[in-house]
Amino acid sequence: MRLPPTLRPPELPAASQAVLRAARRLLRRKDRHIARRFLVEGRQAVSEALDRPGTVIEVIVAEDRVGSHQELLNLASDAGARIAVAPARAVSELSATVTPQGLVAVCHMIDVSAVDALAGMPRLVVFGDQIRDPGNLGTVIRCADAFGADAVLVSRDSVDVYNAKTIRSTTGSLFHLPLALDLDLAEAVALARDSGLHVLGADAAAPYKINDLAELGTLAQPTMWVMGNETRGLPPEHATLLDQLVAVPLYGRAESLNLSTAAAVLLYASATAQNADKSA
Numbered sequence: 001m002r003l004p005p006t007l008r009p010p011e012l013p014a015a016s017q018a019v020l021r022a023a024r025r026l027l028r029r030k031d032r033h034i035a036r037r038f039l040v041e042g043r044q045a046v047s048e049a050l051d052r053p054g055t056v057i058e059v060i061v062a063e064d065r066v067g068s069h070q071e072l073l074n075l076a077s078d079a080g081a082r083i084a085v086a087p088a089r090a091v092s093e094l095s096a097t098v099t100p101q102g103l104v105a106v107c108h109m110i111d112v113s114a115v116d117a118l119a120g121m122p123r124l125v126v127f128g129d130q131i132r133d134p135g136n137l138g139t140v141i142r143c144a145d146a147f148g149a150d151a152v153l154v155s156r157d158s159v160d161v162y163n164a165k166t167i168r169s170t171t172g173s174l175f176h177l178p179l180a181l182d183l184d185l186a187e188a189v190a191l192a193r194d195s196g197l198h199v200l201g202a203d204a205a206a207p208y209k210i211n212d213l214a215e216l217g218t219l220a221q222p223t224m225w226v227m228g229n230e231t232r233g234l235p236p237e238h239a240t241l242l243d244q245l246v247a248v249p250l251y252g253r254a255e256s257l258n259l260s261t262a263a264a265v266l267l268y269a270s271a272t273a274q275n276a277d278k279s280a
Helices: 017-025 029-035 043-050 067-078 088-092 134-146 164-170 185-194 210-216 259-274
Strands: 037-041 056-062 082-086 103-108 124-128 151-155 179-183 198-202 223-227 244-246
Touching: 017 029, 017 056, 017 103, 029 037, 037 043, 037 164, 043 056, 043 067, 043 103, 056 067, 056 088, 067 082, 067 103, 082 088, 124 134, 124 185, 124 259, 134 151, 134 164, 134 259, 151 185, 179 185, 185 198, 185 223, 198 259, 210 244, 210 259, 223 259
Parallel strands: 056 082, 124 151, 124 223, 151 179, 198 223, 198 244
Antiparallel strands: 037 103, 056 103
16 A cells, blocks of 8 residues: 655654564674574665565664655555564664765565575676675675676675665665575586586686687676675686686786776677677
């Protein structure tokens, strides 16, 4: 049932202390994974979560922001999510931003198995191997979405995808493509090959450049890119599991690219090669 346009806090149910306590627990990784729930904050992220049916369980809105979020609250109500009003201070305690928007959603976790993520003959997949910075992981997911990747896989020793900073860095892309977590690289490589994917890794010291693979036609093949740790890259024992290591050529004086920038370049190169026949 849609909320009346003039609905104000007194007519909306107040968030109970039990609801607020349960939401606060989701700020901790351990409790998130026990409950299989996580928090999403802000208008854009909540809107993207609502576009994925069955994801949003509850929306908690600050009592002084009900009017400004009325349209989104209507959408949440239509989607079957519970709506509760809480004091602005209580909602801000659920936020990880400096200037909270007074809107937080409690969501079901959305990750799937690697087998499900790779179903349907994928052509472009990203594997994050030991990525420790939440902003980097979030940006890699955003890049994967932007360049049409079919799935993102993440190793078990990477930062938590459901970390607030990771979610914010995806700018909603978290909800746009299949996501599989807590994987072993060897397992993921085996599944990728079973799905017909060529497995490439990013390494600044690799003898082959992305330009070389473009000229050879390799980039047009279905591919899984493995992106390593921000500081150490891919360990030698991991690099040996892959089909090939590839570097991005640098023509200026910068020593290297950071992880998310390298991911953007490599994914763009693959997406361009794979879609060349569509733009011809």
